[in-house]
Amino acid sequence: MPHDIDQSFLALPLRALADAALARARALGAEHADFRLERVRSASWRLRDAKPAGSSDTTDLGYAVRVVHGGAWGFASGVDMTMDAAARVAGQAVAMAKLSAKVIAAAGSDERVELADEPVHAEKTWISAYGINPFEVPDEEKTALLADFSARLLGADGVAHVDASLLTVQENKFYADTAGTVTTQQRVRLHPQLTAVAVDGTSGEFDSMRTVAPPAGRGWEYLTGTGWDWDAELEQIPGLLAEKMRAPSVEAGRYDLVVDPSNLWLTIHESIGHATELDRALGYEAAYAGTSFATFDQLGRLAYGSTVMNVTGDRTAEHGLATIGYDDEGVEAQSWDLVKDGTLVGYQLDRRIAKLTGLGRSNGCAFADSPSHVPVQRMANVSLRPDPGGLSTEDLIGGVERGIYVVGDRSWSIDMQRHNFQFTGQRFFRIENGRLAGQLRDVAYQATTTEFWGSMEQVGGPQTYVLGGAFNCGKAQPGQVAAVSHGCPSALFRGVNILNTTQEAGR
Template sequence: MPHEIDPTFLSLPLRALADAALARARALGAEHADFRLERVRGASLRLRDARPSASADTTDLGYAVRVVHDGAWGFASGVDLTMDAAARVASQAVALAKLSAQVAREAGGGDRVELADEPVHSEQTWVSSYEVDPFSVPEAERSGLLAEWSAELLRAPGVSHVDAALLAVHENKFYADTAGTVTTQQRVRLHPQLTAVSVDGASGEFDSMRTLAPPVGRGWEYLTGTGWDWRRELDEIPGLLAEKMRAPSVRAGVYDLVVDPSNLWLTIHESIGHATELDRALGYEAAYAGTSFATFDRLGSLKYGSPLMNVTGDRTAEHGLATIGYDDDGVRAQSWDLVRDGILVGYQLDRAIAHRTGFERSNGCAYADSPGHVPLQRMANVSLRPDPGGMSTEDLIGGVERGIYVVGDRSWSIDMQRYNFQFTGQRFYRIENGRLAGQVRDVAYQATTTDFWGSMTAVGGPGTYVLGGAFNCGKAQPGQIAAVSHGCPSALFGGVTILNTTQEAGR
């Protein structure tokens, strides 16, 4: 049964505060104004060897007013939930816009802020797809389940330590603007994680194995049976870790690569997700994590990868971490193509960038991580589509004579144009004559973005598709954090450079 908006949020003076702020902005001559009130509750639990080591439960409540005045942005925020205070915040936003416009004129002008058209969405409500709000579950129960799972892992031979963590977020958002859009939203997300560590007392060698369960836009039911087979994964980890400890070091060279979704999602995030943010491609975003090789002049012509490559931006995927009903520009969530048949055909947009670059409409990628931050163009759920008639992971492996199968994400490195990269993983298996031939260690795969995606020779079927992702995508200065999902099937890449990380470190 779908959830309703939390009544304690609805009891706040949402409409009255918005009316006061927007009326003041109009009276001061704003061409556009929007009001956003948010309540974001976040909780984290951490355990070390089945014992609690850290706990936090915080709530961020406040509101922001953003205006366009004289062709410039203005922004201000507040926490005093009174009508007078909301009007003052609107006045501050207009004053800042006036100052920005004056500075732009004195510097010789510049592009005026104009927003792409968007239909009015009046009195809309949206709630994400979940069953049990994790905050309805007592902390003792949440911590107790992590402790139980940790203790089970610790009892297994070869497991020396276990780290466990659970992050949970409940986010409410009310938005209203001078065009007449009014939306109220609620979403829940979870990130559970356990890591088993093995230490060889004789040699001092150590390694770890982390659960592959991705963070999700689900509720507590994710840990109790819906969406992931925790029992199977926890039972398998000790044996997989023991095998990893005994595994030989990889021999560097060129191999065919079968990449599991538990690893490939991160490659998508870094080499496609960030690269197709249009503010990066235009050079507006550079200070935090660079720009993009996929520049705007290459739209429609850049050969991003093989003809098998079809990538979507999506704000509507069920249980996606970046899934919403409406963004922080008041734009309804959508799904669209970023790469079609290997060619770059789209970008991620907000309303201002969409207008500036000639798009008729934004695709809903404006987001601020708190009421005190200005909305940015942020990443949608960026996903590689499966082949409707594609093979299973086992069949992809079966077609490889000499290769490596990659499972789980770990460390990575990518340059400031999202082009040259290197990725490691949780575990790697040799493939010999179509069969897995045991784990190897110290593996990293290295390529350029276009070479890597151009080498994709087979895409797995829908049965291999998994929605992975991260809670902690960073962008901008001051920095903001956003959660985002990336779905993908297993995929086969031919002739990829494999490094031995211990040899590279010794150079």
């Protein structure tokens, strides 16, 4: 059912504060100014062995003014909800821009901040797709459901401990700029997670297995049967964990891989999502997690992967964690190609980078995680498209004589160019003559980005597609965190290098 913007947010003096700030910025000669007021409420619950282990409920409320003055950026933020305070914050932003312009000139640079054009979006309202707002569900009901899920796992043979958690977020945002765009938005998302732990009473060895249900831009209904089959997953985990405890260690070498969406989303995130952020590829984002091998001079030429590789950037996907109506620069959400038939054809942009590189309109990737932070270029929902007539996961496995089926994400490592990486998972199944033949342990797959995606022989059909993702993608200094989804089908890769993690660690 459709929802309305939270009335308590609309009761804030949104327009009056924006008018005061933008009028002051104009009066001081700003070429551009935007005002953003947001309220972000985050709540979490943790259980250990079905008993409460902690909870939190925090709200971040404030506003920010960003300006372009004299060809330089200026930014300031505040929490005082009065017109005079908003005007003062705008004045502080202009003062910062003036100081920045002096620093730029002293450095001998003639670079000026210019923004790509964007149509005016006047009086627009957008609300994400969800059924039941989790903040309207009593806390007792939330903890009771987590306790029930935990008890089911604890009641199974071999499960010694269970950690359960739930994180919920409601984000309200009001934006206005001197061009005339005014948007009001509301997003809801949540991340439920359970981890079962098994301990060998004789050897003392232990291992764990986590649910592979992804975080989602959904409401409370996600935990009660819409969008994920929790009953099926909770029933499977104890047996799979027991099998994992008995599994043999992998023999290092080259194997064909069938990678499940519950694992492949993270490889997409690290090796495609971050690598195609154009600020990173241009070197503007370097100190935090490096730059990118996918440099701007290779646009339209770089063979990113095989011809079955088609990747989109998308801020419109239903239930996507990075899905919005309008970004933090007033740009309407879009979907576009990043990799087409294996070739790099696009990047993720904000308005400044779009103008600087001559790429035309921004594709709406500006985001700030707090009213006290400046918007930076952040990741869209970057997704690998399925083959419309593609195979099922079972049929992809059926085409492998000697290989490994990879399920669930765990640890990862990638270099400062987003090029050389390794990933582990929750569980690994040996494939022999097209059939699963038990689990393996100590598995990591290692490759370079172009080698790995170049080895992709087949992508599965729409029936294998899952929208994975994370709440905690980090970028920028001071650090910011953003939630992002990555959809993908199962996929078949040939001849991938497999490491034995125990041997690599020298144990």
